[in-house]
Amino acid sequence: MASNGVCEAAASCRILCPKSARDLLDSVDVFLFDCDGVIWKGDQLIDGVPAALQVLRSMGKNLAFVTNNSTKSRKQYVDKFLGLGLSISEEEIFSSSFAAAMFLKMNNFPRDKKVYAVGEDGILEEMALAGFTCLGGTKDGGKQIEFKTNFKFEHDENVGAVVVGLDKYINYYKIQYATLCIRENPGCLFIATNCDAVGNLTDLQEWPGAGSMVGAICGSTQSEPIVVGKPSPFLMNFLRERFRIPTSRMCMVGDRLDTDILFGLNAGCKTLLVLSGVTTLPALQDPANNIHPDYYTNTVSDIINSLAI
Amino acid sequence: MASNGVCEAAASCRILCPKSARDLLDSVDVFLFDCDGVIWKGDQLIDGVPAALQVLRSMGKNLAFVTNNSTKSRKQYVDKFLGLGLSISEEEIFSSSFAAAMFLKMNNFPRDKKVYAVGEDGILEEMALAGFTCLGGTKDGGKQIEFKTNFKFEHDENVGAVVVGLDKYINYYKIQYATLCIRENPGCLFIATNCDAVGNLTDLQEWPGAGSMVGAICGSTQSEPIVVGKPSPFLMNFLRERFRIPTSRMCMVGDRLDTDILFGLNAGCKTLLVLSGVTTLPALQDPANNIHPDYYTNTVSDIINSLAI
Numbered sequence: 001m002a003s004n005g006v007c008e009a010a011a012s013c014r015i016l017c018p019k020s021a022r023d024l025l026d027s028v029d030v031f032l033f034d035c036d037g038v039i040w041k042g043d044q045l046i047d048g049v050p051a052a053l054q055v056l057r058s059m060g061k062n063l064a065f066v067t068n069n070s071t072k073s074r075k076q077y078v079d080k081f082l083g084l085g086l087s088i089s090e091e092e093i094f095s096s097s098f099a100a101a102m103f104l105k106m107n108n109f110p111r112d113k114k115v116y117a118v119g120e121d122g123i124l125e126e127m128a129l130a131g132f133t134c135l136g137g138t139k140d141g142g143k144q145i146e147f148k149t150n151f152k153f154e155h156d157e158n159v160g161a162v163v164v165g166l167d168k169y170i171n172y173y174k175i176q177y178a179t180l181c182i183r184e185n186p187g188c189l190f191i192a193t194n195c196d197a198v199g200n201l202t203d204l205q206e207w208p209g210a211g212s213m214v215g216a217i218c219g220s221t222q223s224e225p226i227v228v229g230k231p232s233p234f235l236m237n238f239l240r241e242r243f244r245i246p247t248s249r250m251c252m253v254g255d256r257l258d259t260d261i262l263f264g265l266n267a268g269c270k271t272l273l274v275l276s277g278v279t280t281l282p283a284l285q286d287p288a289n290n291i292h293p294d295y296y297t298n299t300v301s302d303i304i305n306s307l308a309i
Numbered sequence: 310m311a312s313n314g315v316c317e318a319a320a321s322c323r324i325l326c327p328k329s330a331r332d333l334l335d336s337v338d339v340f341l342f343d344c345d346g347v348i349w350k351g352d353q354l355i356d357g358v359p360a361a362l363q364v365l366r367s368m369g370k371n372l373a374f375v376t377n378n379s380t381k382s383r384k385q386y387v388d389k390f391l392g393l394g395l396s397i398s399e400e401e402i403f404s405s406s407f408a409a410a411m412f413l414k415m416n417n418f419p420r421d422k423k424v425y426a427v428g429e430d431g432i433l434e435e436m437a438l439a440g441f442t443c444l445g446g447t448k449d450g451g452k453q454i455e456f457k458t459n460f461k462f463e464h465d466e467n468v469g470a471v472v473v474g475l476d477k478y479i480n481y482y483k484i485q486y487a488t489l490c491i492r493e494n495p496g497c498l499f500i501a502t503n504c505d506a507v508g509n510l511t512d513l514q515e516w517p518g519a520g521s522m523v524g525a526i527c528g529s530t531q532s533e534p535i536v537v538g539k540p541s542p543f544l545m546n547f548l549r550e551r552f553r554i555p556t557s558r559m560c561m562v563g564d565r566l567d568t569d570i571l572f573g574l575n576a577g578c579k580t581l582l583v584l585s586g587v588t589t590l591p592a593l594q595d596p597a598n599n600i601h602p603d604y605y606t607n608t609v610s611d612i613i614n615s616l617a618i
Contacts, residue, residue, distance in 0.1 A: 208529035215528025
């Protein structure tokens, strides 16, 4: 661990030691940060983050916040950052809800078709900003079904895409709506913002993530979704276009092996696992784990701590 | 189809023609019937069922009703049959909720451990009848979570099994409860009553089945369940013990290829697909389908229609 100050033989060293941190700073122009477990945990900012981001900016680094949490729109993320004392621009935020809207836009999703969301405000707001009509989401959160003889559940035949993300208000109504669209509307897309099993919705424990809602719709439709968030290549291609910098000069900083680190590795980015989120050191070092970041360390602040030495 | 009266060359004939129906009646002592799509559709009895069951009984055949629908207990099924004018005994009913309780009993599930149910009354009642303490289910149907700083969702550490079945009142509370038990209680079992994608909850359309709720819990726990309903061998072993008749003298009659017919085929039963439920003739004859029943026909009544010829 960085905290014990030991850097083993360079060839096998995966700990972010002062030397490797300086190498990283020299070779990277864009730092891509996951948010939950990296910048904050629930509503708690992780120690040292504001200073680290400030130093990186002062060194001319570009920052991007790449989160699979689809419950917020980019605007809501700006507010969340601000509430924690961090000033971030909307253009620096790449959420999976935004990715879903961009996926539809880049694939020329017809304007006369609608989107059905199993998810929260983030998806609805990003769809509206991209000019798409979006049904479901929070609007269907309280809906119940009364099962009566001859009752037929009606759905909109103009829904051409179902977008599924984390939904704390998941219910049978939404599952049936999404299922009918995917099974009965010809060509209807099934898009998952991401498939994270769990996430730190609060700072004390983990909660079911979008993987749970996606699993529910896979189970009823026997279909597999198009994933637009991490670790899918869609979001990385989008970032590459945005920054116009080779991925070898980007570093993905995250707390999850199967989303963040895989996302970076697949694209040829440098990768840094921080242990401030869901992944523990034993999980990283488990022989069953086959996702190996370039470096690991405790928290984001370790990236700049080397500068003080 | 039986209705067009054509029986093709015997070797390739899979339609239940009068001759094959008579052969079936001669060679089978126990008829295992699925319910939804076979006996009824939603709240509508399928034509000719009462007469067919009566004739089978008069011929000395044993009948068993083997359903993956876990929302009802055996007692509730007796009431449903009665409401449709059919007198069936509780001992003739083998529901997946009952199978879940029997699985725990036969595996000596400790009496001081509890069961958490993502499901409806059927699971709760069968667990209580088997002497197990069962939490969740309908009791947690209306529960919501208020996300506050320092909020910790508490779960019972004595839950030793999570049983997941069809749950029309699925919510985030239950998903989190089940997820915490499976992820954090050492040795906690994850049992699925079944994994049916959809079912005829009403007579006009299909609705998400237990596969959806099981998918949600798989998605958040990244675990695979033990399945006790069709097509798993557990329920068949139980039926074999109960009737003490070789499976070659049993016939599974169902409307689903991937549960009913597979269940029968795996055990060496004779199998009869009825087209009165979810499977269409094109789906049966699709080259991609690799589950082939011994026979298929329109409805259960075709089994005894041959006797009148």
